[in-house]
Amino acid sequence: MTRLLAATAALLLTVGSSSSLAYLKLGALVNGHVIDATWQQQPIGYFIANRDSNGVTANDLRGAVERATNTWASVGFASVRFSYQGMTTAPPEGTDGRNTIGFLDRADLDRVLGATSFMIDATTGAIYEADVFFNTRFAFSVAPGGQADRVDLESVALHELGHLLGLGHSAIGETEGTAGTGRRVLGSGSVMFPLALSAGATADRVLQADDIAGISDLYPGAGSLMETGGIVGRVTKNGQGVNGAHVVAFNPETGVLIGNFTLTPAGEFVIARLPPGPYLLRAEPVDDVSPDSFFPTPVDVDFRVTYASRMVVAPRGGSSNSIEIQVLPK
């Protein structure tokens, strides 16, 4: 089941990188450059669509969304605020100047739990409207401890609100193929991983270090720049840059896992907003999920998992010297 990264067509919305190359974020193409798509006014007001679905009421949905918004707002190094505006009879789609979150019957998206669409000012990158729908083709649950055979609504809401804030997908996760064409998550290190955990799981109600680094990069709060550090480098194969490689930074002291992608033809990457400390770097191809979930264009997945030869330190308030990770073809 895929949580689709949706974008309203013809809005020049793209998945790309900001000038800092940090994190996979939603971007707007402005004068040939990709800039971050962000909310420039807060709090972000939202309405709940007054529609029930399969035993979950609109009021249940409101509670789940409120918990999810509180989770994003509680990130210490980020500055994010939401404001509930009330119920609405409008569906969570279309352009009406309101941010609407609700259930929607999307029979055409039979593998999509939910999706987020945007309206973006194509000259500034400012998001000025976003709608989130949860597909009524699935049975959701708001039970505090989760419910077997039902998908945890708060977990999906937390993921979709990450998109609403401007985050793209994270690739920190491992999957395996299932009967048919599907994939099953074996492990996930980010709420923003594109594939949801199995029905009944509630682990995605809690943001992971990767999510926190991403939102802190997009909406840096007080002290964020000075209290965190970054790692920069390149991934190369046969001397050429590898575009679309996934690089995970692992702090052996804290267990933190934070990832990002090489986002240029030269294979450059930046992993920002890291808690200061030493990190092991692991470069891997994006092969656990379709690269389409991350990139609008093909990327190189023909290389082996490779570690950087040495640990790299993310210094407080600064960035590491560039490190090169040389990968080999499979």
Place this chain on the structure above:
Amino acid sequence: MTHLRQGFGGQGFSTQALFFCVVFLGAAVPARAQSSPELRAHHITINAGLLWSGGYDVGTATAQLRGNGSGPSAPPFTLFTANSRLKSTIAPEIRVGVALTPRLAIEGGASFSSPSIGVAISADAEAPPQELAGEELQQYVFDGGVTWQLPVSTGPRLALFVSGGGGYLRQLHEERTLGETGQVYYTGAGARYWLRGGHGTTKALGLRGDVRVNFRRQGIDFEDKMRTYPRFSVFLFVGL
């Protein structure tokens, strides 16, 4: 000391070599302070030399993903495991001591070394086990302690002592962008061999060897455990 030589049938054992054997067997020899060299009370001794510090583990860490299962938690999924080890190193060291009595001295030392942290990767489902070069640290140790010369007969040039103390550890990661501090405690033993002096007012010149067991707290450690490791050092010492 002549009777000891005779006891070994005159086979060429030096008194000093014999003494080492006796000490390491744990058999005390009656004191013969009048024949052993001593430090000059209230005088300073400068020691300069090299140390060898043994390697030790600094932690095993497992990169884990949240497992996929019902409820708030499920068994985690292991992405890989990293076992890190600070490798042995040789470094210069200087120690300055003041003899409070002919047998008891207080001293302070400083050393600088560049050990590297090697990392062994295992349990990666997509990559074979491998050794990474790791990173090179810059390590400073400033310590203070006491040495006490054992009241045992060692001949006119050799004296044995025991030592103990503690100090401050500063470790800088590669690129000097992040530092960690810790403490080092030690206990050990050693020997001084006077090439000159050791009796009367003659200024001393000699060799010194130390064997220590070091106990390290904090510093760069991915598990925050006390680490124990051996340390050997040799010095040239000069009494002022």
